[in-house]
Amino acid sequence: MQVGQVAHAGPPVGAGEDVDALQALVNLEERQATHPFWENRLFLACKAGALRLEDFRYVFSQYYLYSRNFTRYLAGLLANCEDDLLRARITENLWEESGGIDVEKRHAQIFRKFLQEGLGIPDLAAIEYADFSRYFVREYLDFILRGHPMEAAAFLSLGTEGIVARMYGIFVEGLTKAGVPEEQLTFFRLHMECDDAHAFTLQQVMLSYAGERGWHARCADAMERALTLRTRFFENLYDAIQMRRVRSLLEKIQARKSLVANSEGGGFRHPAYTRGTPLYTNAIEKLNIDFAVDKLPFQAEVLDPRMVRIPPGKSNEHHRHAHETVFFVLQGSGYVLIDYAPQEVKPGDIVFAPRWCMHQTQNTSNEEMLLLAITDFGLTGKGFLGDYDKTARMKRAAAAK
Template structure:
């Protein structure tokens, strides 16, 4: 079931004009820079989304497993490495983007608020649906298309390291959450409806986010 749902959500996102134009190489520098700016504002809270979700998990083992994902984001995983937030910040700097001067779009704020809303719910099925099926599981396919857009605009592969590492590693993060979801669903079949609510709300908010990026580029 989870694979089918993920494929459906990926298809919906890849059908958005912004992502389509990344994939076919017709996307503009301006659109990509605005995307980076707004995505940076959304992703700046990622570890806090994860902390909010962890706080509502009932099983200590699940807490430890997602804490490992959190440690990896912070650069304290088994393999160490640089925190993902720092890698993203360096990429933003290389593109000459000043986040302090850039406005926060309403659609970006809606994506942030939606993520927090579901991750903070006492029933973790909401947050797992939002953060797993609505965010982590769709990242490899989505970022692959976005990488194509940057490359079509002459951006060297080494400048896209942040996106590449997430294409490679976020399947593991999503798998961890899926396993937790599967067990929760076995214990409480009614949790499926809550899981899907969180996931669908996130996909809708992300589609609106892309609308905001394209609208911002036209101004």
């Protein structure tokens, strides 16, 4: 249906105003497409493949509260819309959301199946919703119920259904990178196909009010409200993922309980000059790189002591990472570059490499260099959202074996 054919619930719209409304719609769609919402940290992490299956379990168990209430948002608009033809169109959306004649195909049910079979969450009744998830859903419903139907329609079309294809494309990318198979992504694929049509219907409702005073600005505000609410929800989810990754560590810090029992088999002493467990090696002739890293057999939680060995005349990689490191030079001499500033080292020297600084160790002596590197990888490895190996290493750890 073209804009000019829309049944008008508000005052009649003249031909000139139709053109203005179309122009306004183009403007609103541009604002939608370039909204800061698209740069929220949850999306960035998704696209970077930084989210693991357990992160997505959390994200979508919270999203479930929104998803299973979706037909209520449409029903809110339906109740407030004065025009019976437009109500009939919204009902078509509702009918589709509800699975048509097969209630088992209602979208809330398809989402449930995704949670249970795609993400492995057996008991959906046990999900604890965060306050920010409840706030998001409550605000969604309230805006639609309390707002003018023109605003509710803009909120639901430009601010909601109209972003689904692109938004779910980002989720599909992240879920695929986290190992969720394509056959479990039906919920997202389905919406990527049908929600543009839903957005169009709701847009027609919005356009039917185009003759009302302040129409453009009020629709823009409504879209803004929906996108801002969702940005906050996603940013809160990102913060919660980070916190969940390190929470058990923080609990142990606070518990005042000895963790000696955790170290069973790991021991508390490592004899001088003996190897640990091989962790990583790399040799690149043209860069003069040749070194090996062993993990020392302590069951430490935050500290991650490692032994670095560099043959005479060689270097390790010029690299950086999220963990901070204290080096203790046991044997050999040379330089440690800290952000390109060479620190001369000999046995007994201690060097500190701050988080994310570029660093490299060069062994200029005639004997193998031995460095004890004490890192906080036990914390950063948990808390950093991203591909740690890709950040810290020149080659994948798996390839080093």
